[in-house]
Amino acid sequence: MFFDTPAFGFFLVLVVFLYWRLDRKGQNVLLLVASYIFYGWWDIRFLGLIFASTVVDFFCARFVGRSADPKKRRLFLAISVCVNLGFLGYFKYFNFFVDSFAALAHTLGLPEPAIALLQVALPPGISFYTFQELAYIVDVYRKEMEPAESFLDYALFISLFPHLIAGPIQRPSHLLPQVQNERRFDANSFYNGLILIFSGLFRKCVVADTCAIIANKAFAGQLGVPGFASTLLGVYAFAWQIYGDFSGYSDIARGSAQLMGFHFMVNFRQPYLATSLQDFWRRWHISLSTWLRDYLYIPLGGNRKGVAGTYRNLMLTMLIGGLWHGARWTFVVWGGIHGVGLALERMLLRRNADKRAGAMSPAGLWVRRILVFHLVCAAWLFFRAASFAEAFGMIRVMGNLTWQPVHTYALVHLLCFAGPLFAMDLLLEQTQEEFVFEKRHELWRAAYAVGMMCAVTLFAATQINAFIYFQF
């Protein structure tokens, strides 16, 4: 069930309506059933997978939490990690590794392995809930939290529908206690949740889905004559598409959660106003970047292993982060570009990178913002391209400087649809609010929500464009 469909609207209204009429246990049962319906809406067979994975983690964590024997603790941690990564690897990466191994064998002149590729659909959101499960078992192993006593609570923590498909990836220490304790109706939170939902719908349905039209055509080589203009417009359009899409999803997820008394972490903070790549990763997909930091970069040694070790850990983290997004080498390259960029930035600009944006001159600030935005766009080119051939093909044609009327139309569309999101970001950067008018009077916020809803009603691109991060 997609967030931007009437079915979800009715589903959410019904769930919220029933939810506040029940006690905590009833609420949790209702939410678990609703979350499984939400997930099964794609394909009922996927329910077995998430349920199996939940059962394994729940019991492994209990054994890890109760056992004093380090060997047993490690064993159950390993079982849980292997099961989780096994499911992820089987459904998401099996074909990728078989293909890659066959290509390598072919290059080396060796016989190609006779392994049949899988014909299975990727379960939606498997990367997200796997990371959440890994965080849980690791936290229990590290004794940073107690294992959940109730299977119902734990199953709900994993499957709570607002975050199930595309995050934000919730930390066990943040969400699990909310599931385990009573939620009280908070009118403030409810009111702001409604506004976040409409703000998110605007980002997704109006901004992202319109930019998608341009990006899709440019990457298919159909935005006029392929050249500098089509590549640049295509990459710009994709940059705003993926930002609108994912930040919109996160807003709707957070807003929906707030209607039921939950709080989810903020996932985006004006990423295209970042003044360095490090700053970008503090603003983009924050729940993933902090997860990678805490469960990968720091356990690898972080910056405690000397200069070379730090760069190695940085690269490994970004490469794995790239691969997490999808089973394609272009995603790995995307991660690699960010890894190299972060390492170079650390090496060359360390002092300046730490310089606070407020201390820079406006011109310097904008130069850095524009530079970082274009570095990020260069990486998006590989992220969006279906293959290296497509990515390098788009780069190769950039010598052709032809500008056609269709490029003007595409530029006008971009300005009309990405422009408002950019303006909103500038405003949010100034006010440090989570959404426009957050700290203003209720009437301002109501006007904002109504405006967003009107824009969504009239300007939403209608073809179903699945949220990009659903596939991850």
Place this chain on the structure above:
Amino acid sequence: MPSSTSSSETRPRPLKYIVGLLAALLIAQTAIQQGATWVMRHYGKNETRWAAERAAANDLKHDGKGVLLMGSSVLFSVDPDLLQKKMPDWTVRRAVMVGTFYTDWDYCLRRLTREGLRPDYVVIVALPFQIFGDSFRGDYLPLHWIDRADIHDLARDRHLDLTAETNLYFSSINSFFALRDDVRGALMNAFIPGHRSLIVLASAGTRVYSDAEIERIAGDRLVALQTRLAGQGTRLVVLRYPAPGMDAHWAVVERAAAARKIPYFSAIDYIDKKKFIDPYHLGEQGTQEFTTLLAPAMDAALRPFRAK
């Protein structure tokens, strides 16, 4: 009134604000939906035209001379009044379904025949990729062209997921939802330069079909449609529409039709590109010329069946 110091975290907000916000959202949503639907119904060219064409098509009864031209927007390149004038022995009606494919015509014919439409001949006028392509009109379909009872069959035929199927059901009960693409298109065309051009560009097909695929898909579809229409005493006929650059595809569709004994005819194989206003649609002069050529060709194609 606006206060930059009032923090949402510290100041409790009474329930009345939530009720007020929900009411404002509901009122605005209802006003937009009702207003836009009313405007589209009364002033939208497609809506008013379809209503008129649908009413006119109701005249067709089995009398051996009723012809319904049905297809996509390329059917605008046929002038129905001129065609009727040039074919006095026939009762000719036109049903233009803008932006449609085989699936749309199939389900629309199911609905219309169920509602009593009885043409003797249905002549499909479209581009070849609209016959074998896997697209369809989406959420607009339930507004006029598909029975709610057929939506589940459509979802099964087109392998739609539950989300897309639910949207179709919602379209069947909410006219605005079905029309929203047209509403958006009208607004964008009015306010954003080049929108129409960009959308035409964006809607160009992307999937490439092999000849074998085209022959199989087109053949199977034409047979299915013919069988369904034959149950109502109606014969299916396919017209080759002379859009430039379609010759190879038409050749395959013609082969598929011939192998399955589906009548297929051409009024003219080639019309000068200059007479088209875009890649597919003829301008005023081209329409007159094509219609003039179509009349005798269609008469010749249909008359043998009439004699039987």
